[in-house]
Amino acid sequence: MSENDSATILIADDHPLFREALQRVASEVFADHAFFEVDSCDKAVAAIDDDNLELIFLDLNMPGMDGFNGLMSLRNAAPSVPIIVVSATEDVGTVREAITYGASGFIPKSLSKDEMVAAVRLVLDGGVYTPPTAIGGGQRQAIRVDMKLAESISQLSHQQRIVLQMLVSGRPNKQIAYELNIVESTVKAHVSAILRKLKVHSRTQAVIKAGKILSQMNDQSARPSM
Numbered sequence: 001m002s003e004n005d006s007a008t009i010l011i012a013d014d015h016p017l018f019r020e021a022l023q024r025v026a027s028e029v030f031a032d033h034a035f036f037e038v039d040s041c042d043k044a045v046a047a048i049d050d051d052n053l054e055l056i057f058l059d060l061n062m063p064g065m066d067g068f069n070g071l072m073s074l075r076n077a078a079p080s081v082p083i084i085v086v087s088a089t090e091d092v093g094t095v096r097e098a099i100t101y102g103a104s105g106f107i108p109k110s111l112s113k114d115e116m117v118a119a120v121r122l123v124l125d126g127g128v129y130t131p132p133t134a135i136g137g138g139q140r141q142a143i144r145v146d147m148k149l150a151e152s153i154s155q156l157s158h159q160q161r162i163v164l165q166m167l168v169s170g171r172p173n174k175q176i177a178y179e180l181n182i183v184e185s186t187v188k189a190h191v192s193a194i195l196r197k198l199k200v201h202s203r204t205q206a207v208i209k210a211g212k213i214l215s216q217m218n219d220q221s222a223r224p225s226m
Contacts, residue, residue: 075102
């Protein structure tokens with residue numbers, strides 16, 4: 001899988017045309033990304049070896065899935081990576097079970113591209129997407145915790161806030177290390193500390209959640225005191 005600093009999206013589906021469709025969806029969300037495609041559950045589990053893995057698309061009817069056992073295997077192999085189930089069914093019971101067994105979202109293959117993009121953004125923002133046909137479904141908005149997140153950002157060290165700003169601007173670890181004149185392992189340590197303090201599981205989630213608030217905090221700190 002990918003060895004650079006770009007986000008890696010794992011697409012596990014045995015239909016090539018739909019894998020291509022999911023690539024187009026993910027490309028609307030991730031500016032810097034690499035795709036890894038598999039067509040069976042065993043291959044999907046074997047592919048969980050990339051620190052940059054940000055998202056998994058999972059077809060429930062793919063070979064080797066054995067009901068929800070495949071989903072549980074992937075959840076155990078990648079406990080902190082969001083898994084979005086993609087399926088031709090919109091059965092309420094199936095949707096509920098998928099979420100129960102660890103999926104972060106359930107996208108019917110009948111959705112439009114724009115609807116899928118919105119669903120992926122919601123999941124990356126910490127929400128759970130279920131289709132409108134499911135009871136209580138629809139694009140359920142993630143619980144907003146802006147004040148808590150702002151407090152978490154304020155607790156970052158000066159160097160960590162600089163690194164976070166660079167993450168928000170899209171810089172990879174190597175460039176951050178070069179610009180700050182530090183080794184790349186130090187950057188990775190800062191990123192790990194940032195994720196822990198912000199209570200997120202990936203740099204993409206940190207960027208999505210922190211970008212707007214960090215900008216607001218910087219605007220406020222730049223204002224002259226009375």
